[in-house]
Amino acid sequence: MAAYGYVKFFHIFFMAMWAMSAVGAYIFYLRATIFEVRDNPENEELKKRLVWAYEQFDKTVILEHIAFPLLLITGAILYYLGGWSLAQHWLLVKLVIVIGFFIPLELLDIWISHILGPRITRRRNEFPDEWNSGRALHLKFLLKSSPMIRITVPIVILLAAAKPVLW
Numbered sequence: 483m484a485a486y487g488y489v490k491f492f493h494i495f496f497m498a499m500w501a502m503s504a505v506g507a508y509i510f511y512l513r514a515t516i517f518e519v520r521d522n523p524e525n526e527e528l529k530k531r532l533v534w535a536y537e538q539f540d541k542t543v544i545l546e547h548i549a550f551p552l553l554l555i556t557g558a559i560l561y562y563l564g565g566w567s568l569a570q571h572w573l574l575v576k577l578v579i580v581i582g583f584f585i586p587l588e589l590l591d592i593w594i595s596h597i598l599g600p601r602i603t604r605r606r607n608e609f610p611d612e613w614n615s616g617r618a619l620h621l622k623f624l625l626k627s628s629p630m631i632r633i634t635v636p637i638v639i640l641l642a643a644a645k646p647v648l649w
């Protein structure tokens with residue numbers, strides 16, 4: 483069916499948008515600035531840059547969070563149109579990772595980036611401690627989730643692309 487190929491194109495396109503949109507901003511802007519502020523705690527210019535970097539990063543992840551539901555929807559359409567089943571074990575393992583890890587992680591990330599982040603930024607001058615503890619929570623989330631993401635995202639892409647027979 484011709485439509486299948488187009489849906490697959492969108493699935494792969496949203497996969498790329500979801501997996502890659504925030505990576506560069508995190509590694510080369512946000513994380514780099516956090517480490518610089520840690521090494522130079524008295525530098526006011528760097529502190530201002532950190533606030534800016536957080537605000538820009540919160541915007542970058544909007545792309546990621548638009549792509550994610552579209553990735554899930556196009557995946558579900560492929561599943562339906564292609565007559566796939568969970569007897570294909572690559573797909574079963576992929577969905578266990580998606581449902582058991584990516585979905586809860588993204589829900590937490592959506593709350594931190596789009597609800598907590600803007601709230602503490604709005605009130606930063608009034609409640610600086612709230613900003614500091616909110617951003618500490620955000621950083622903890624990023625540092626803890628990054629190693630798992632670095633492993634699970636390539637695994638899911640590999641499973642989908644190579645479709646290995648697992649057992």
Ligand code: HEM
Nearest residue numbers: 494497553554557558560561564566580584638639642643
């Ligand atoms: C984080 C979520 C996901 C990622 C990163 C992802 C990634 C991918 C990639 C890269 C492909 C292309 C493989 C190829 O061209 O051979 C693919 C195919 C596929 N995906 Fe996903 N996917 C995700 C979610 C889902 C979901 C939620 C479903 C089903 C409910 C799904 C069902 C499928 C199916 C059936 C194919 C096979 C298409 C084919 O080879 O004809 N995916 N996925």
